[in-house]
């Protein structure tokens with residue numbers, strides 16, 4: 085157990101619960117004296133009953149007192165359990181808050197695409213909540229055990245002192261074994277995290293709406309179910325192996341405890357038979373030894389939990405203390421005056437993988453519409469990701485009016501961009517929110533939302549919805565409008581809503597549209613074209629489309645191939661040049677001609 089992790093877990097507990105956490109400790113500690121008093125009362129009772137001629141009324145009061153003490157001990161146990169739950173809940177909320185803040189501090193996409201990060205994050209999420217609570221519970225149990233055991237120890241010493249040494253000797257292997265178990269529990273959790281995530285993924289594939297149509301059509305239920313079961317068996321097999329080890333270890337330890345107790349009680353009974361000890365002494369001795377053993381056992385099992393939780397807490401510390409994934413700049417980009425320039429940009433997703441952009445040189449001139457064409461995988465969406473600083477280039481730079489975008493604050497840069505990504509989101513939120521999130525500051529600005537919806541050609545669709553802008557776009561949540569569930573939109577309708585979202589930032593300097601019309605019918609595409617052309621005039625835009633007719637009106641068109649610019653010019657220039665663009669355009673035009 086590393087000291088740093090323990091300290092960090094305790095500090096987290098303090099940050100979450102503060103003085104009230106300490107009060108919980110105090111209450112727990114206060115309850116620890118009760119069992120000793122109860123044991124003492126038991127001894128007096130037995131002694132009183134075995135000595136002839138004792139006061140019956142006094143003994144009856146003693147019996148009542150002992151019974152009440154027993155009740156108080158049980159009651160304080162329940163109270164302490166509740167307080168422990170309270171502490172864990174507080175800490176759980178605190179830990180979740182910090183973890184998700186840390187996740188939202190990640191500005192790029194690399195960490196989220198890293199399986200190791202995903203494993204670490206899930207481990208942190210599932211286990212970190214327990215560490216501070218487990219440390220505190222361990223402390224609580226240890227304090228209770230020390231206070232309680234002190235009393236029991238005095239009792240044992242009073243009857244037969246060597247028993248204390250025997251108990252101490254038996255405690256050492258117990259605590260060591262518990263620490264060993266903690267290590268194994270933690271290792272199992274770490275080693276099975278990928279399988280746990282995979283199990284979760286296959287569970288989702290069988291019950292979630294996205295992908296459900298394909299899953300049914302292709303009859304994938306069996307396949308996903310089998311894979312889920314395989315992952316579940318892997319996880320539960322590992323869990324059971326370590327549980328078995330725990331059962332065997334604890335069984336062995338219980339045996340050791342029984343042997344210790346047997347030795348001690350044999351000695352004490354013999355001495356009582358010889359008249360050196362009273363029968364009450366024997367009862368006292370037995371309950372004190374049982375109390376001590378229970379205390380050691382309690383400390384041991386709490387130690388397993390705490391040590392395991394602290395070991396896993398490292399993952400939480402790693403996530404919340406992780407340095408920023410992308411270095412943030414200081415400056416704030418001004419309105420785009422000259423343009424954005426890619427200068428000899430090299431990029432690949434994986435340090436050992438193939439280059440996606442290979443020395444790309446490209447200028448997006450301010451005030452112009454740049455069309456981007458290229459076959460699948462040419463690097464068009466990658467270029468956009470770099471422009472939004474979701475990744476940084478490995479070599480070369482991207483300049484905003486001549487300044488490397490890495491010198492700007494990421495938020496400031498992104499604030500100047502509106503984008504519809506190729507894999508745009510459809511949120512399970514209302515229509516208004518689905519559009520409004522494009523400019524969070526104006527989430528409630530109905531006029532702005534309606535304006536953006538109008539530009540994206542979504543007004544008519546929204547007007548046809550029962551609750552208009554307040555309609556919930558979800559089939560898996562209930563709407564707040566009082567008549568049950570939300571609604572689903574068609575693919576093209578969703579795309580218009582996403583387009584409207586990117587148009588919320590009507591002051592954005594750069595509008596990026598990556599395949600904004602792939603799902604639109606011909607009439608809608610034409611309408612939106614006209615609207616966007618009006619909206620874009622004088623603004624800078626980057627438009628990616630496989631439908632070359634869409635790019636036709638762009639001021640300049642660039643064809644990407646192999647991570648570089650293959651050719652560029654206006655539509656007419658490129659067609660006249662007879663290169664790749666002309667070839668692709670001819671193919672598409674021929675397709676349309678054949679169809680007519």
Ligand SMILES: Nc1ncnc2c1ncn2[C@@H]1O[C@H](COP(=O)(O)OP(=O)(O)OP(=O)(O)O)[C@@H](O)[C@H]1O
Nearest residue numbers: 197433440458459460461462463464465466467506
């Ligand atoms: N997140 C990612 N991680 C790893 N590789 C990626 C990732 N995204 C894209 N790639 C790879 O980078 C290359 C370029 O992909 P990109 O999405 O930029 O192409 P594109 O030109 O937008 O293609 P399309 O026309 O199909 O949208 C592809 O070979 C792809 O496999």
Ligand SMILES: [Mg+2]
Nearest residue numbers: 464465466506
């Ligand atoms: Mg793409």
